[in-house]
Amino acid sequence: MAESPLLSQLKSPDEIRSFSSEQMLALAEEIRQTMIDTVSVTGGHLASNLGIIELTLALHRVFNLREDRLLFDVGHQCYPHKLLTGRFEKFSTLRQKDGITGFPNPRESDYDPLICGHASTSISSAVGYATAFRLQSLPHQAIAVVGDGAIGGGMCFEALNHAGHSGENVLVILNDNDMAISETVGAFSTYLTDLRANPMTQRVREEMMKLWEKLPLLGSSLAWLQEHLLDALKGVIESSQIFNALGFNYFGPIDGHDIGALERELQNLKMINAPKILHIVTSKGNGFYAAAKDPETYHSAVPFQINGSGEVVARPSSGKSYTETFVDALQECAKADEKVVAITAAMPSGTGIKTFAENFPGRFFDVGICEAHSVTFAGGLAKAGMKPILAIYSTFMQRGYDQIFHDVAIQPDTNVVFMLDRAGLVGADGPTHHGVFDIAFLRHIPEMTLMSPRDGRELCAMLKFALTCKGPVAIRYPRGNVHDGELPQDNPEKIEYAKSEWLKKGTDLTLVAYGRMCAAAMQAAELLIKDGISIGVANARFAKPLDEEMLKIAANTGSVVTIEDHVLAGGFGSAVSEFYSDNNIQCTLKRIGLPDKFIEHASPAQLDEIYGLTPEAIAAAAKSVLSKAVTQ
Ligand SMILES: Cc1ncc(C[n+]2csc(CCOP(=O)(O)OP(=O)(O)O)c2C)c(N)n1
Structure with missing residues (x-):
């Protein structure tokens, strides 16, 4: 792991405001190296994070992000922000059980306003924050950072439409790297490409820079800005019609890897109390050749190795997914x-x-x-x-x-x-x-x-x-490799509507498994058989409609255990329970599945262990059902 003298000494992101430009560059490099080193071990969203280091640094220099609210879209690009806000020491635990999460998390830090992970929500959240700030006369800035992929999601347009109409003071930073996970698709993406290439946009940008430079001389009062600058810019920015038509003041595109330019632009935008959008152009995977060359693979990278000559070696995957x-x-x-x-x-x-x-x-x-x-x-x-x-x-x-x-x-x-x-x-x-x-x-x-x-x-x-x-x-169907070979291969080609498959017949208890849980159910049955218990195992195949005949036969064994990797509330076991209850069928029913809570991050095997989805846990649950049935 490379040395990080600046990051390791940082007590608060406020400290970087007094850093020289050389120190800022050195800090950016430390962040880049820490992320590469860590993700090579833990896996994670590397390419997007490499592309957003400079913007994150500029945002922390210009805003107080404990009060101003920074809302990352999806949230997969929050690693530099985590490193600057007290999570450097724990960064090696990224995405590991009991370690820090791969997405923003208010339980980890006051600098993270919301938990997120799904796309196209940031502008709506920011408009909510901006409106609440206005209603409470709070001077804070709501900031949404959204990629050119996520901004194509319908909710972003709904939010722009709303904010442009209501005039809320929301700052949208469009981080345009011309990529979603794969290449960004759609007419809007083509529009952004044109916007980047348009000479008119470049001219407007130059004009704007001149205005910004004059600003301190003219007096940077809000009133002046509102009355003159925005009107003037609206008049000339023909090339960014869509954003202007939606009621946003459009600025950019600017180089999203130039910390100084970003900082100047953000300082000035801070003074505009209206919907505003800053278009920055970045490169996904910036500063790490493997990720820059193949940003798709390094969007959500699996662990990799960097060998002695600095080459990246992917860990080979085995099996068929x-x-x-x-x-x-x-x-x-x-x-x-x-x-x-x-x-x-x-x-x-x-x-x-x-x-x-x-x-x-x-x-x-x-x-x-x-x-x-x-x-x-x-x-x-x-x-x-x-x-x-x-x-x-x-x-x-x-x-x-x-x-x-x-x-x-x-x-x-x-x-x-x-x-x-x-x-x-x-x-x-x-x-x-x-x-x-x-x-x-x-x-x-x-x-x-x-x-x-x-x-x-x-x-x-x-x-x-x-x-x-x-x-x-x-x-x-689940993430990961198929279970072929572990289960009997009778005739899986023959699927009939609402018909399950008996994997094993038994008389003491029936395990009714859904989907990938069939493999664990069969292994649990093997464990129980060793204890002299006669176990039936059914592969449900259908959660709707249920195989009622199979469920009646299962109930005849007296005890039924359903198994699913899904929440218990409303899941497969619930459907079985409703069927027995509605038809007055008597048996002891135990449902194995996930509890009524949001499940944390950890490896799938660790989570199976924690939530009782391993063969051993299923066998233990089945035994306790049997012992209850005996004592009743
Ligand atoms: C609703 C939803 N759909 C799909 C995804 C999967 N996803 C995560 S990031 C991403 C691409 C985002 O692209 P962009 O906004 O351009 O950000 P970049 O990674 O390029 O910085 C996708 C499709 C998601 N998180 N949420």
């Missing part, structure tokens, strides 16, 4: 039926759809970070005769709830297939990213079919089956 398995199946389906099309909301690599896009370019749609739109778009495609498959992380599906209800499920015979990747516990990204609510928020929507595979082969079979259904289908 659920995501890769899904894409293979998707391509098979697409070959067989030309109506099959695939959609992603800005996650072509994460969902694996990128591979599909290479082979089926005309049948792939990246709609940007616009999950709500992606659902309604899929609904339109389905109604007009196509077979849309929307690959999306479970946690981001939450953004499309009403659209599933209103634009898909309620429409007669609308077969959209939702492939919910990263369902369950995702690990180091923590509470904003665990996909543990999808069964609950989809189960009560009429017409929905919900499935989850026990392994890779079943995932393929379920996708094929889903395309034959009439209405919407959601298939949830």
Whole structure:
């Protein structure tokens, strides 16, 4: 680990206001090196953080961010901010169990206003803060830092529209690096590219710089600014029509790696009591050649090694992931039926759809970070005769709830297939990213079919089956590698509507597992069998509709344990409990799943341990159910 003499001595970010420009450059370098060293061990969002060091330093020089509120969009670019605000000593624990989180966290520091992790929320939050400051006559500044990817999300436009109309004193910093995780897509992104290249913008920028320079001589009173400067600028800034039309005063684009220029601009913007947007141009992965060359891979980097000659060596991955398995199946389906099309909301690599896009370019749609739109778009495609498959992380599906209800499920015979990747516990990204609510928020929507595979082969079979259904289908599957080989391979290709699969028959108790929990249930059964207990194991396959026949047979054993990596409230076990209760079926039911709390960050294996999802914990729970059943 490199030495960090400045960072290690820093007691408060206020101290950097008196740093010389040489010290600021040295501090930026220490931050860069600390992040590279740490993320090479822990993994994390490296490229975006490397691109935002200078802006973060300038913001801390100009604002008092304990009172002025800095709202990062998504929050994945908060590492330099963490290093400056008391978390340098703990930085090596980044994203580790009991360590500091990878996203802003008010429980860690007063400098973090909100927990976040999902995109396109920062401007709305900032408008809320700005309005509250005005209502309480507080002089603080609300600042949203949003990327060119996230600003394409609908909520950002809603917030700009609101703030531009209400005139709240919100500062939006558009961090434009021309990348989301992959390349930023969409017409708005093209507009930003034009804005960066437009000679008119450059001229306006020069004019603006002259005005700023004169400002101290003219007297920098707010009244003067309001009356003269803004009107003058509005008149000339033709090139930034969109922001101006939305009621924002647009400034930029400026070099987002020039601390001095950023600082000057921010100092002056501080004096404008109106909606304002500063457009900065940065380079993702700046200062670390591997990340700058391949910002997509280093967006959310897995641990890597830097060898003796300074080269970066990726740690080899082993096994086949659920995501890769899904894409293979998707391509098979697409070959067989030309109506099959695939959609992603800005996650072509994460969902694996990128591979599909290479082979089926005309049948792939990246709609940007616009999950709500992606659902309604899929609904339109389905109604007009196509077979849309929307690959999306479970946690981001939450953004499309009403659209599933209103634009898909309620429409007669609308077969959209939702492939919910990263369902369950995702690990180091923590509470904003665990996909543990999808069964609950989809189960009560009429017409929905919900499935989850026990392994890779079943995932393929379920996708094929889903395309034959009439209405919407959601298939949830976990992060990580498939479990193929661990489970009996009877006939997973044969999926029948609302039919489960018996993995093992038994007479004392039945484990009914959903999705990836089948593997743990089978291992738990092996442990129980060693103790002379006769255990049945069912792979539920469907959370909606349930396999009622299987559940009746399970109840006949007297004790049933449901297992899911999802919250208990409203999940698979709840559905089973409702079925038994509604049909007056007597048995002892124990539901294993996640408690009613936001689940912290840790490795998936550690979380399984903590929340009782290991084979040992399942076996222990089953034993306690049996002992209660005996004493009753
Ligand atoms: C609602 C939602 N969808 C998707 C994501 C996944 N995601 C995290 S960061 C990111 C890209 C953000 O791009 P940009 O705003 O340009 O920031 P940059 O990383 O380029 O600085 C995406 C798609 C998310 N966090 N939230």
